[in-house]
Amino acid sequence: MRCTDIAEDFPVVDLDSDALEAARLLARNRLPGLVVTDANGAPTAILPASQVVRFLVPGYVQDDPSLAGVLSESMADHVADKLSGKTVRSLLPEDRPELAVVSFDDTIVxxxxxxxxxxxxxxxxxRDGRLVGVITASRLLELALR
Incomplete structure (x- = not known):
């Protein structure tokens, strides 16, 4: 089985897309992440949902998770405030990991x-440098576990 057989249409955002809208897209569709494209539409990064969550949690709580217990649940009410006015670019780590790309004729392995x-x-x-679809880990597992 090749990538062209299992690649799916998938929401894409660009580096300058609104961060709050990207987060809503992730949440609304329960996506594991989004492909981020540059101004020419070429994939440049993957924005995992976990990275958006990481952006929302204060650094001192990430450093010491025991401090999470002292934060009130109302902190969740301010999630939109933290993302408001930001771009997808600002959610990506400076030391971006290598982009997960595969060729249209690669195998599932x-x-x-x-x-x-x-x-x-x-x-x-x-395919020829253009995005033709996305393969999620859950789709890959579905096929592998048949």
Missing amino acids: EVAAVMARLRCPLAAVL
């Missing part, structure tokens, strides 16, 4: 190897 090596929940499928 090759896709699995890329995802495993990069610890990424999805891979962008390219």
Whole structure:
């Protein structure tokens, strides 16, 4: 089985997309992440949902998770405030990991190897440098467990 057989249409955002709208897209569709494109529409990064969550949690709580217990649940009410006015670019880490991309004619084993090596929940499928779809880890598992 090749990537062209299993790649799916998937929401894409660009680096300058609104961060709050990207987070809503992730939440509304329960996506593991989003492919981020540059101004030319070429994939440049994967924005995992976990990275958006990380952006929302204060650094001091990330450093010492025991402090999370002292934060009130009303902190969740301010999630939109933290993302408001930000772009997707600001959610991406400065030291971005290698982009999880595969070729349209790669096998599912090759896709699995890329995802495993990069610890990424999805891979962008390219043909002639253009995005033709996305393969998620859950789709890959579905096929592998048949």
